[in-house]
Amino acid sequence: MIILFGFVLNVISMQIVGSSFRHLQGALNVEIDQISYMMSAYLMAEVVIIPFSGWLSRLISIRLLFLCGLSGFLLASIGCAFTNNFYLMVAFRAMQGFTGGALMPLMFSCIYLLFDKKQIPIILAITATIGVSSIAFGPAIGGWMTEMLSWRWMFLYNIPVAIVLLILGYFFLDLRDREPKLLKQIDFSGIILLAASLLLLLITLEEGAELDWFASYIIRFSSILCIITFFLFFYRELTADNPIIDLKIFNNRNFSIGCINVVVFGVLIYVPIFMLPVFLGEVRGIGPWEIGAMVSVMGLAWMATGPFVSILLNFLGGRALILIGCILIFIGTRWMVNITSEFGFDELFWPQVLRGVGSQLLWVGNQYIAMYFVPRIGIQNAASMFNLILRLGGAVSIAVTNIFLEKMQIIYYGYISNSINMGSAILSATSQKIEGLFQNFPVLPNFTPNFKALLAAEILGQREGFIMAINNITFFIMWFAIIPIVLLPLCKKTNDK
Template structure:
């Protein structure tokens, strides 16, 4: 293996011979399918929350905890997975996680109360957390440098298709069968993945000596830090942040947990999470790009369905049909991305992808209240293709420059950064949407003063249309006008958020100047 120089980072290769046994390809593709299941399970549930609420007789306040419990547990187990993969090996960790994830999916489908659903969803998120880091670590361990362009593209496709196809698959299963099927659909693939992983994964061995002197304080601090942080990010926008006592308490708990976690990470002989990968320039810059990819991937997967549901009144299936354009663009771009990493400087490819993403969100900033499938085609194509190109490049930049012995832990950190990007992005988007809605609503209300010709004309027209209500016609007209004003304010808030995302992705281009060039394949 070549040694990185000051100006040129070299992509690590696990072996000198480029030949890879065919069964390793099959094993890797199977592991990627497990990764797809875990990522998909976040968005597939979001499309069916209303039906789950009705089926479990849940209150509106309880409903978000179906997602919150899953994400809190997952964000704790992802960084822990680096230690688990090193201590118990990929075979035992991956197989247990896949089997447990399948069992938890069955339990979620059989839940009869909201408390049961929240409990099983939390366990599902925790046991499924190690599956994604295991795929990243495997990809850059068993495949030589000459194969990593192909492997990186496959991972990019899987990582992006899960969030994109989630609303489509969830909407179809819910409307065609019932909400239970969004969980039951995991059973057969889960069994297949578990058996395949147990029989074919054999490229590393357990190192049980790592369990000696296990860093329990570090684990406790990490759980408090990341768990409370995820809660704050999920509930903060709904509870108006520091105006809520529970959110404020979550901030304090997260801060205290962070102090304990980082103290142990820098001082313990065998810390629960090794942060030394952040000393590598390409790792921390690549992880930062991964964070921003999480913002864009999960943020727009959230924004578009919210717009289509609240402004256009689309059904879950119609939303899924509209969103599938992004998935098709990602599939079409996958083979192209695989070739481009061979031709272009990966930093240039990453810059092109972020600029393309910014172009797509800039076009989306011209959104109006009548945008639908056709108006969103170009922004979604730009989004899908750019995310695919970005992940194909950044996966190699971030992990391909590390030696094999550091990949398991680094893969967990990289996955955590992308997950945190999604969580932080959604929190900021929710807060921004509420704040900009209030601002535009206040400004539009100032224009709705009595005596203005346009206002009086609209009220008269609406009143006449509600003539059958007799004395209530005027009140119904006022309500309709207020609804129109609110809808326009909401659309303007969406446009502001698209512009903000455009600025964020353009600013990230500056970070490319810090990255080191990776050796071309």
């Protein structure tokens, strides 16, 4: 449980700034697009350390890695809470991601190292209910703290929690097994190549839209270098006597299919969590706390499913859970395809519930079949790879979504602008809203009817174009839920089902 709550602390901290960008923008005196670097820095640092955490836990022990990682996370949280400098904030967020990222695979390793296979279903249910569902609670917690206290409390709350976990870990965590001989067999080439390739990939994804993608020589250069370093890394790890990451784990068919499914999971979870707050903030104009509350419905549904998922896993097996979970996610996502500017909590409630229940079933079922046949000696390596692929899947899908959201909004804006009837009722209603916004500013000149109509058409086109873009992206990602179902016949059956 100590390691589980360390994992929760890390997951919430990554997502916590998602609903409070505008408050942070004002506090740090930067542009809104610069604030996104706070999440990017966290993600980049986290992705770099995750693949090495399995090797580090074997080298210095799970206990020591947990204590070191949590100590670094504590110091980084203090830095984030008390700095007023944007660049220092980004640096401390990167430190948070690097030290917190080391904690992520430890939880998955401990499930399979400490418990026998009969106990694993209930442990998976507990960890998924408390741990992974916290992905959806980050924005809610951040929004509430920002509105009720201040943005600094998004980081200050980490301090007492981390201190308590450090004390408990120091006295009660008894996972001291280590392999000092690994220090004499460090695969420096593998470490450098993997870290370089991951950083280049994330830089390409984060900066691509800003630099107009392959029109920029920087993006072309980073993309080519990323591909080269990835190929060199794979060659190195497949031929090295003591690879930093044993890629032979992918010879395990269930694990390979599980990794494909976890990419799908990342797309189905992270993309809506990314788009929904943007829609609620930009279109509905609601505050961080309300945004967080709406997003957290999925997390609450996930948690509510927890007490039953282990029973279902024992009774039906992992493959059946994947099937049911994908069907529920498909239905819930399809429900969100036709959102309008009037959609609020009531309209989004049931789609979020279905997606939350389905996500719990898909996650537990997939992790169960993916790790079932992994030998004990390969657990830490497999857990690191599993988490790395989840994070990369989420990062790539969000970056691609951002690109298409921007491009499709422009396209649909053009369609709508050309088809708006200047005498339509909706345009008149929008004009009246605009007039109402400025009625308390008598120093402003009166708008002519023609100018009001043009301004209303512009606002209406931008808003509806944005909504149509979201709906089309949602429709596209809905079909990802079919992929795990198609792969089910290829999964090797576990002994229970």
